[in-house]
Amino acid sequence: MNKPILIGIAGGTGSGKTSIAKELLREYGPGEVVVIEQDSYYRDLSHLPFEKRCLQNFDHPDAIEFELLYKHMQMLIQGNPVSVPVYDFTTHSRSDKSRLVIPHRVIVLEGILVLHYAPLRELMTIKIYVETPDDIRFIRRLSRDIQERGRETSSVIDQYLNTVRPMHRQFVEPSKLFADIIIPEGGQNKVAIDLLRTKISSTLTRP
Numbered sequence: 001m002n003k004p005i006l007i008g009i010a011g012g013t014g015s016g017k018t019s020i021a022k023e024l025l026r027e028y029g030p031g032e033v034v035v036i037e038q039d040s041y042y043r044d045l046s047h048l049p050f051e052k053r054c055l056q057n058f059d060h061p062d063a064i065e066f067e068l069l070y071k072h073m074q075m076l077i078q079g080n081p082v083s084v085p086v087y088d089f090t091t092h093s094r095s096d097k098s099r100l101v102i103p104h105r106v107i108v109l110e111g112i113l114v115l116h117y118a119p120l121r122e123l124m125t126i127k128i129y130v131e132t133p134d135d136i137r138f139i140r141r142l143s144r145d146i147q148e149r150g151r152e153t154s155s156v157i158d159q160y161l162n163t164v165r166p167m168h169r170q171f172v173e174p175s176k177l178f179a180d181i182i183i184p185e186g187g188q189n190k191v192a193i194d195l196l197r198t199k200i201s202s203t204l205t206r207p
Contacts, residue, residue, distance in 0.1 A: 004077050005203055006107045006123050010115040010175055011130030012168045013059075014140030016185060017110040020130065023193050024108055024200070034104040038111020040085050041069040046093035053092035058159075059112065059167035066117045069109075072101075073123050079103045089149045105204060112168075115175035125203055128196070129179035134165075 007024075009017045021035045043065050045053040057063060072082040083098040114120060115127055138160060145151040176182055181199075183192040 002105070002204065004079070004103055004105055004107055005125040005200070006073055006077060006109060007126045007128065007200070008114045008121065008124040009108060009110040009128045009130065010112060010172070010179070011128075012132065012134075012137050012172050013112060013164055014137035014144070015130040015132040016183075016188065017112075017130050019188070020128070020183065020193065020196070021108050021110050024106070024197070027197050028106065032104060033106040033108060034101055035108045035110065036072075036084060036101065038064060038069065038109065038114050039089075040087050040099075041065045042087050042092075042094075044085075044094040046091075050091070056092065057163045057167065058092075059163050059171075061113055061116055061171055064111075064113060064117075066120065070117070070120050070123070073107065073109065073120065076101065076103050076107050077123060106200060112172050113175070115178045116171055121178055126196075126199060127178055127180045129176035129182045131176065131182055131184050 009020055011017050025033050025035060027033075041064050042058065043063060045056060048056075068085075072084065075082050081100060081102045084101050086095040086097045086099055087093075088095050109120075109124075115129065121127060141160065141164070142153065142156050145156045146153060181192070181196065183189050183196075
C-alpha cells in the first residue's frame with residue numbers, strides 16, 4: 001500500500017470544513033478515509049475552576065496542543081495507530097476516554113488552525129482553505145453551539161465578538177496563504193469537491 005496522505009482543511013468557524021470532510025467520506029470506501037478534528041486536541045483545562053475555563057480564548061493557537069496533534073499525524077502517516085483525545089465542550093476538559101484511529105489511505109485533518117502550525121503543514125499532501133462570508137459563518141456557529149454544545153445565545157455572541165472574530169482575522173484568515181486550494185462555500189461547492197476528489201484519486205494511484 002502507498003504511504004497514507006494527509007489532507008488539511010482549514011477555514012473560519014462555520015465555513016463548511018466538516019461538510020467537505022463528509023463528502024470525501026462518502027466518496028471512498030470503508031477504511032480508506034478517516035477524519036480527525038483539530039478540536040479534539042484542545043488543551044485539557046480540568047485543573048482550572050469551571051468559571052476560569054469559560055474565560056479561555058479557544059480560538060487562539062495556544063488553546064490547541066499542536067505538539068500532540070503533530071505527533072499523532074506523523075504516527076498515522078508512518079502506519080501506526082493513535083489514541084485521539086475526546087474533548088467535552090460542555091466542561092472544557094478532556095474526557096477520560098479516547099478514540100482509537102488506525103492508519104487509512106487518506107487522513108483528513110480539519111480545523112480552523114490546521115494551516116497555521118508550520119510543522120503540521122509540512123506533513124500535508126494537500127492543503128485546503130474554505131472561504132465563506134462572515135455572516136453565514138456566524139449563523140452556523142450560533143446554531144451549532146446552541147444545539148450541540150448547550151450554549152446560551154448571549155454567550156455565543158459575546159465569544160464571537162471578543163475572541164472568535166479577532167482571532168479569525170489575526171490567525172485563521174492569514175493561513176489561507178499556505179493553501180494549495182481555496183474553496184468558496186464549503187461543501188456546497190460541488191465543482192470544487194469534484195476537482196478535489198480527482199486530485200486525491202490521482203495522488204493515491206501515483207507510484
